[in-house]
Every structure is written in structure tokens, then in C-alpha cells.
């Protein structure tokens with residue numbers, strides 16, 4: 365039987381909502397994906413609070429099909445770099461078709477991933493495809509990709525809001541992360557988030573976001 369409780373919701377006035385939405389846009393418009401990180405340490409509490417925020421994301425049947433592996437250990441980061449660069453070398457040299465390589469040109473990326481070792485924290489987001497109940501029965505999860513995608517977006521936004529730079533990195537394939545981090549077979553690596561301060565004199569690609577009229581129609 366479903367059980368309902370009263371909603372806690374503070375209504376805001378329209379001017380207040382408009383002001384907040386403008387401020388939030390301005391804050392998000394400042395976000396840039398960073399590929400050059402400083403090794404300066406960051407407060408771990410920010411990582412934990414941001415993951416707590418991500419854990420509040422909506423999910424299919426509220427199954428919360430995510431797991432966040434936080435890596436600060438230098439030896440583990442080095443292993444991740446080594447394994448990721450092996451996959452990336454295969455990607456750049458053999459796997460990626462020419463049009464994909466061309467699409468990546470503006471970003472100047474290649475198979476070298478020093479940030480996996482330099483940045484103080486890596487967060488590996490896992491998608492839980494299913495869980496196992498106490499009777500060892502498989503419990504199917506629903507809309508796991510959508511759910512973990514929303515949670516990852518919240519995490520990225522929370523980290524930016526706190527003043528950290530991030531990089532969404534998706535070495536492909538990412539199975540080596542399950543192995544290195546000892547994660548069970550019902551979890552699939554979804555995204556690797558690199559977190560820290562930008563390196564001094566960090567530069568970013570000169571790219572533009574689409575205008576509102578290119579991404580929205582009001583019917």
C-alpha cells in the first residue's frame with residue numbers, strides 16, 4: 365500500500381523565481397570543462413556534499429541505481445591513468461573513425477591523460493543495472509541510464525557551484541575501472557569525473573554554446 369506524507373514546499377514569488385533563475389543561469393554559464401588540473405588539494409567535504417546532492421536525483425521507481433567511487437589514492441589514480449591511456453591509444457590510433465577524430469579537433473585531445481594522476485580527486489560514477497535482494501534474487505532496475513545521467517548532471521552542477529573545476533571523461537571501453545576499483549558485476553562504469561582546481565594559466569577551447577532559440581521552441 366502506498367503511503368503519502370505532506371509535501372514540504374516553500375512557494376516563491378514570481379520576481380524571486382525570475383531573479384534566482386537568472387542568477388543560476390549566470391553561474392552555469394561560467395562553467396567550462398577543464399583539461400589541465402592543479403595537484404592542489406581540495407576539501408573532501410565538498411566532494412561528499414556534492415555526492416549527497418547527486419544522491420537526491422529522481423530515479424526510476426526510486427531505485428537510485430548509482431554508485432560513486434571516490435579516488436584520491438595516488439597509486440590507484442596512476443593505475444587508472446595507465447589503463448585509460450592504453451584504451452585511448454587504441455581509440456585514437458585504430459578505433460575512432462576519421463569523422464570522430466575530426467569532431468574532436470577543436471578540443472586538442474589525445475591519448476595522454478595526465479589529469480588522471482594530477483587532479484586531487486576522481487569520481488567514478490557507476491550505473492547499477494540491477495540489485496540482488498536478500499534471497500539472492502535479481503531485482504530489475506528501471507531507466508538506469510536516464511537516472512544515473514540526471515544524478516551525474518546534479519553532481520557536476522554541485523561541484524561547479526562549490527567552486528571546483530571538473531572534466532567529464534569517458535575512456536572507452538571503461539571496464540578496467542570495475543576491475544581496478546573492485547566493483548561488482550551489476551555495476552557498469554558510466555562516467556569518470558575529474559575534480560580539482562584548474563592548473564595555473566589553464567586554457568580552454570574557444571567554443572560556443574547554442575543560443576536559446578536553437579535549443580528551444582515554446583508551443
Ligand code: IYR
Pocket residue numbers: 452455468471473474475533534535536
Ligand atoms: N575518450 C576520448 C575521446 C573523446 C571523445 C569525446 I565524444 C569527447 O567529447 C572528448 C574526448 C578522450 O577522452 O580523449
